Amino acid sequence: MYPFFLQGESGQRFCIFHAPESRPLGAVLYFHPFAEEMNKSRRMAALQARSLSKAGYAVLQIDLSGCGDSDGDFADATWEAWLNDGMLGYRWLRQQTDAPLYLWGLRSGCLLAASFSERLQEKANFVFWQPVVGGKQHWQQFMRLKLAGEIATGGGKEITETMKRSLESGQNVEIAGYTVSPQLVDGLRKAELMPKGPVGKVIWLEVSSREEASLAPASLPFIEQWKAAGAAVDALVVPGPAFWQTAEIEDAPTLIDATQASIGLAA
Structure with a gap:
């Protein structure tokens, strides 16, 4: 695990790079969720990043402008600035490896990941955790x-x-x-969770505390649009707590396991 700062147009962005021990199987760029959901999710994001790194993936986490340990105030943050931060992280990650790209988003971070892909000249794979569709x-x-x-x-x-x-x-x-x-x-x-550029694999994972839960009804038409755009979509529900909003910090190990299994099949 390698913490560092990247210099952006309006200050420094705090990053953590999780490097695999051998040649990367994939390059993963993480987009965190909005406001307090980011803080609630830090532990789960860190656990997943470390797990992916051990499995052979290079993972970059970046605190967007005005968030976490990055420069700036949340009051000055804009959607465009956050997309620019994504490009800052992407360019650095691409200097480390040319392995297949995965854009990993949590909640509203999924919206950012999809919007960001429009700026790329390469095909992206996606990992959506409990995606916000609108x-x-x-x-x-x-x-x-x-x-x-x-x-x-x-x-x-x-x-x-x-x-x-x-x-x-x-x-x-x-x-x-x-x-x-x-x-x-x-x-x-x-922002809407729509395909914006060339797309490969989409790993769509939702979490539910109910037994025999199904995908959220609001998700289904969006999943169909990703399929229509040519994406190979792996969508499922896994048991676990809504860790991004629970009063106490909680883990969802089945979500990590499902991500590992799906991304391994996509490699």
């Missing part, structure tokens, strides 16, 4: 954190309208301790 719905869910404390007093609708007016006038809004810019909201709301 940024608009994801933003609405995030806004509910702000509304939760206001509903009891009947101020929920007023708060919603106030936030909308603030964003429309170019002002930042604060939700659950995160100050979010209109530019970031606009990019997130427009």
Whole structure:
């Protein structure tokens, strides 16, 4: 494991590179989720990255602008800046290896990975963990954190309208301790989990605490669109906790095992 900083246009980006012991079977670039989900997921992302490295894959984790240990404030982050950070990490990773590329995303990181692939000149494989299929719905869910404390007093609708007016006038809004810019909201709301460039394998994994769970209904039409674009899609549900949102930090070892098995078949 090799921690370091990459110099971007607006400061340094903290990275962790997990190098395999031999020639890499694949090059994996990780896109982390939005806001507090990133913090909740750090352990699982680290466990998976180490596991992939032991299996022969080169894995790069990068903290996007305003997130984690990277420079910048979350309030200044934009969707475009995060895509630029992805290119920064991609170029560094490609200097290390020319092995087949895997873009690995968790939650809204899947949206970033798909959007980012449009900028590439090569075919990408994807690993989607509990993918967010629509940024608009994801933003609405995030806004509910702000509304939760206001509903009891009947101020929920007023708060919603106030936030909308603030964003429309170019002002930042604060939700659950995160100050979010209109530019970031606009990019997130427009994002959908659609194929944007040449695509190879898609490993689509969802987690459920219920027995005999099936894929989320909202996922099915998007999976079909990836198949229609020529992707070989391996989609399944594995048992485990929703570690990206649980009160305590939790592990989902079956998700790691399923990822290892699927990415091994795709190699």
